Amino acid sequence: MYTKADILFVIFMCLFSCKQAEDYYHLPTYSSNNILQAVIEIPAGTNKKFEYNSQTNTFEIDKKNGVERVIQFLPYPGNYGFIPSTYSNPEKGGDGDALDVLVLSETVSTGTVIEIIPIGVLKLIDDGEIDSKIIAIPANSLKQIIKVKTYQEFLIKYPEAKNIIESWFLNYNKEDLASINGWGTEQEAILEIENSKL
Numbered sequence: 511m512y513t514k515a516d517i518l519f520v521i522f523m524c525l526f527s528c529k530q531a532e533d534y535y536h537l538p539t540y541s542s543n544n545i546l547q548a549v550i551e552i553p554a555g556t557n558k559k560f561e562y563n564s565q566t567n568t569f570e571i572d573k574k575n576g577v578e579r580v581i582q583f584l585p586y587p588g589n590y591g592f593i594p595s596t597y598s599n600p601e602k603g604g605d606g607d608a609l610d611v612l613v614l615s616e617t618v619s620t621g622t623v624i625e626i627i628p629i630g631v632l633k634l635i636d637d638g639e640i641d642s643k644i645i646a647i648p649a650n651s652l653k654q655i656i657k658v659k660t661y662q663e664f665l666i667k668y669p670e671a672k673n674i675i676e677s678w679f680l681n682y683n684k685e686d687l688a689s690i691n692g693w694g695t696e697q698e699a700i701l702e703i704e705n706s707k708l
Contacts, residue, residue: 535564535608537594537623539707545625545649546703552590553617557581560620562592569620583682587674588612589624593644596706603640609706611644612675614656625649628699630661633691634679641688643679644699661695 534549541547551560551569559572559579572579593611598604613626626646634641645664647654656671658664665672672693680688694702 533564533567534562534621534623535592535594536708539593539595539703541625543625546628546646546700547594548589548591548611548613548624548626548646549594550589550591550613550618550622550624551620552586553620554587554589554615555585555617557583557585581682582684584678586612587678588614588645589618589622593703593706594623595708596703597708598640598642598706600639604706605636605639605641609644609703610641611646613646613648614671615648615653616655624653627659628696628703629656629658629664630696631694631699631702632675632679633694635689635691637686637688642702643675644703645675646699659696661693661699 537547537549539547549562551562552558557580559581560569561572562568563570590610590612592608594608596609598607598609600606611626612632613624618624625648627649628644628646630645632643632645634643647656647658656664656668658667676690680690
């Protein structure tokens, strides 16, 4: 026989540990510090294609024809995810997803929400759809491996990194026809984010 205290304890523990999973798509675009945020789906250095499932609020390995998608190429060169509360509108040529972001830093776990500083935007066309990639660094200077704040600095200090990013996005998926329509500055990246906000 359970006492009233036992029942209250179970209820308390359930409320504490069984809370509703977070809806990552609709988190604020900016943190409480007024800094842009990114949700990481795929950690740097992995070749598994994790995606956020908004129906279950979980991160799952994407499947194609029932088979888990694994990148048959070099692993992700940065932490890949999306800018919350954004939408790449198909009526304007977008892919219907949240705006993609590649955060250049050491590996960050799937499901991490990280404050970022955009340093540019790769204007990728993927199978005829606009699939721009915001390129960013962590806002926390202790987590930065690339010390730049602008696209121009990135070009001057890390031209090889820019080339690697271009080459990776053009070659990681042989099933899609991808092309690059140039790069944009950090201001263009921020404008794209603002224009994509829900």
